[in-house]
Amino acid sequence: MSVSFTQYGRGIRRRQLPVIRDLSLSVGPGEVVAVVGASGSGKSLLAHGILGILPYNSCMEGKIYYDGQVLTRERAGKLRKGEIALIPQGVTYLDPLMKVRDQLTGGKRDKETLDRCRRALERYGLGKETEELYPFELSGGMARRVLIASAVMQNPRLIIADEPTPGLDVRAAKRILGHFRELADEGAGMLFITHDLALALEVADRVTVFYAGETIEEASVSDFAGAERLRHPFTKALWRAMPGNGFVPLRGAQPYPGTVRQGCPFAEQCERCRRECTETEQIPLRLSGGGKVRCLYPEEGDCTALGAEIGKAEAEDNSAGHAGREIAR
Amino acid sequence: MKHRLKFTGKKLIRIGILLLGVSLVTFLLMCASPLDPLQTNVGQVALGSMSAEQVERLEAYWGVDTPPVQRYLGWLSGVLQGDFGTSLLYRQPVMTVIGERLGNSFLLLLAAWMISGVLGMALGVTAGAFRGKWPDKLIRGYCIVISSTPAFWLAILLLMIFSVWLGWLPVGLSVPAGMAAEAVSAADRLRHAILPALTLSITGVANIALHTREKMIDVMESDYVLFARARGESELSVVLRHGLRNVSLPAITLQFASVSEIIGGSVLVEQVFSYPGLGQAAVTAGLGSDLPLLLGITVITAAIVFAGNLIADLLYGVVDPRIRRGTARE
Numbered sequence: 001m002s003v004s005f006t007q008y009g010r011g012i013r014r015r016q017l018p019v020i021r022d023l024s025l026s027v028g029p030g031e032v033v034a035v036v037g038a039s040g041s042g043k044s045l046l047a048h049g050i051l052g053i054l055p056y057n058s059c060m061e062g063k064i065y066y067d068g069q070v071l072t073r074e075r076a077g078k079l080r081k082g083e084i085a086l087i088p089q090g091v092t093y094l095d096p097l098m099k100v101r102d103q104l105t106g107g108k109r110d111k112e113t114l115d116r117c118r119r120a121l122e123r124y125g126l127g128k129e130t131e132e133l134y135p136f137e138l139s140g141g142m143a144r145r146v147l148i149a150s151a152v153m154q155n156p157r158l159i160i161a162d163e164p165t166p167g168l169d170v171r172a173a174k175r176i177l178g179h180f181r182e183l184a185d186e187g188a189g190m191l192f193i194t195h196d197l198a199l200a201l202e203v204a205d206r207v208t209v210f211y212a213g214e215t216i217e218e219a220s221v222s223d224f225a226g227a228e229r230l231r232h233p234f235t236k237a238l239w240r241a242m243p244g245n246g247f248v249p250l251r252g253a254q255p256y257p258g259t260v261r262q263g264c265p266f267a268e269q270c271e272r273c274r275r276e277c278t279e280t281e282q283i284p285l286r287l288s289g290g291g292k293v294r295c296l297y298p299e300e301g302d303c304t305a306l307g308a309e310i311g312k313a314e315a316e317d318n319s320a321g322h323a324g325r326e327i328a329r
Numbered sequence: 330m331k332h333r334l335k336f337t338g339k340k341l342i343r344i345g346i347l348l349l350g351v352s353l354v355t356f357l358l359m360c361a362s363p364l365d366p367l368q369t370n371v372g373q374v375a376l377g378s379m380s381a382e383q384v385e386r387l388e389a390y391w392g393v394d395t396p397p398v399q400r401y402l403g404w405l406s407g408v409l410q411g412d413f414g415t416s417l418l419y420r421q422p423v424m425t426v427i428g429e430r431l432g433n434s435f436l437l438l439l440a441a442w443m444i445s446g447v448l449g450m451a452l453g454v455t456a457g458a459f460r461g462k463w464p465d466k467l468i469r470g471y472c473i474v475i476s477s478t479p480a481f482w483l484a485i486l487l488l489m490i491f492s493v494w495l496g497w498l499p500v501g502l503s504v505p506a507g508m509a510a511e512a513v514s515a516a517d518r519l520r521h522a523i524l525p526a527l528t529l530s531i532t533g534v535a536n537i538a539l540h541t542r543e544k545m546i547d548v549m550e551s552d553y554v555l556f557a558r559a560r561g562e563s564e565l566s567v568v569l570r571h572g573l574r575n576v577s578l579p580a581i582t583l584q585f586a587s588v589s590e591i592i593g594g595s596v597l598v599e600q601v602f603s604y605p606g607l608g609q610a611a612v613t614a615g616l617g618s619d620l621p622l623l624l625g626i627t628v629i630t631a632a633i634v635f636a637g638n639l640i641a642d643l644l645y646g647v648v649d650p651r652i653r654r655g656t657a658r659e
Contacts, residue, residue: 048555048559051558051559053555053558053559055550056460056461077561078561080558080559080560080561081560081561082561085559085560086556086559086560088552088555088556088559089552092551092552092553093552093553093555093556094553094556095553095557095570095571095574095575096553096575096651097574097575097578097649097650098570098571098574102570103557106557106560106561106562106566107566107570134650134651134654136650136651137654150560
């Protein structure tokens with residue numbers, strides 16, 4: 001999948017700004033897939049792309065499959081009424097001038113909808129009085145639970161949680177993650193978008209790493225036991241940057257969208273960058289040791305324990321959501 | 330409730346200071362005016378044929394020989410006792426003149442205010458919801474053309490089309506010329522008010538629509554609208570349930586702030602249509618050096634504009650749950 005924006009440059013010249021260049025990932029039922037990436041790597045756009053609610057000046061290419069069928073904008077419009085739900089970042093996603101109940105029910109006043117709203121809120125420990133509150137009267141944690149309740153009201157099959165934990169302390173965040181695990185165990189597919197690798201490892205089955213609008217690695221959580229099982233140099237650096245694993249910072253920053261013309265976007269920051277890395281038009285995403293990696297020389301260095309679980313990656317035909325890929329122009 | 334009373338009290342003190350400032354500035358501008366009241370109102374020829382004694386009496390009538398500070402303080406002490414003085418041109422108490430003129434203008438101002446508010450908001454919401462598409466381009470184009478058109482020019486244009494060429498509506502005045510006051514019907518008054526009200530509405534709409542459009546675009550790009558869409562709410566529902574609700578708060582401010590523009594516009598428009606309203610009286614008083622009347626009109630209109638803003642502030646407390654519930658809990 002790729003997403004680009006029409007942007008006005010100097011004067012009235014317009015240019016296409018590719019923000020997501022080559023994303024691919026899949027989520028199966030009952031599975032929590034974490035999407036990890038720095039801010040600006042295109043995580044939220046992925047969520048909006050799946051839901052078909054990208055801004056008006058954007059343009060999406062590539063294919064998304066849901067339940068084996070292509071997910072068009074029209075189909076996404078129907079599915080987001082019930083089957084696909086979004087859990088957004090925080091209280092700003094609630095209308096400041098509308099009571100919680102009216103937001104959750106979408107204005108419907110029939111008994112069935114009201115009952116479902118009541119049950120969804122109760123499930124997360126929010127009583128009847130919460131329904132009558134305005135968003136500014138909710139605490140941060142309450143708002144988070146209201147947003148989750150809003151997602152589960154419809155019994156969705158795919159839940160996309162977009163950075164649902166910032167601003168929460170570790171205990172509150174873990175409680176939220178517990179709710180996510182529970183939803184996945186009930187059979188829903190869960191896409192957990194975050195910049196926090198430690199939190200992602202806490203709850204996820206698989207982790208997909210984004211860098212500058214590209215999927216650079218797909219790995220199971222068990223691969224994160226040590227740096228040697230990880231494939232891409234950026235993922236390794238991410239792992240080493242965790243407090244328990246050395247706390248080693250990575251120098252430099254992710255390139256700004258539109259500045260990478262060809263080759264590996266990580267080249268600037270990579271210690272093992274070679275000439276081919278910057279000259280290849282587009283580095284392909286390859287199967288590697290039960291996961292996937294977008295790197296020409298992932299085997300180099302300390303990568304030894306590969307080849308263990310080849311074939312697992314192909315067993316994803318029953319996946320609930322699958323973002324196919326197509327190279328952006 | 331206590332909070333709101335305190336709020337209103339503070340505002341009332343502020344309006345007192347404001348009105349004092351407005352009257353002082355008006356007075357100083359009048360003093361600086363190069364117009365000689367005697368020459369303007371009596372005429373050079375008539376002055377020349379008068380005796381020195383007569384000229385002296387006229388000078389006393391127009392207050393030319395009194396020092397400015399004394400004049401202003403005299404006016405102020407009168408006002409504080411509830412006496413706005415007597416209009417020098419109309420030879421009637423200022424309040425009587427203003428009351429009569431305001432009565433004539435009221436229908437005009439109210440109609441223009443309501444039409445421009447409702448229509449402006451509807452157009453603005455539509456343009457914002459269809460941002461970048463043809464309804465937006467159409468509305469925006471209209472608004473930009475109208476905002477760059479002077480109100481008096483538009484008034485003349487409408488006058489030419491509807492009164493001169495088509496002959497549907499009267500050319501000017503607020504009642505038919507030469508008719509006895511008792512014989513004038515409400516329909517006559519209405520017919521005379523249509524064109525001035527239309528002019529004021531057309532110009533007022535553009536401003537309100539453009540502002541509402543900006544607000545609407547902000548709302549449509551907000552997180553909560555994104556989330557409403559993600560929950561499967563239709564575009565119509567998003568506009569009606571979230572758009573209108575969130576645009577309505579700034580719209581209140583805008584609507585009551587537009588009182589000043591409508592009153593300002595009425596000065597020009599009434600002049601074009603020879604409509605005997607407050608705006609026309611202001612022009613007459615200004616050009617004729619009728620100091621008490623001009624001061625009276627400025628103070629009264631300033632008070633009306635201020636009252637409009639005060640009402641908007643108070644309405645906020647009723648409409649916005651954040652203020653309503655927030656202060657209730659204090």
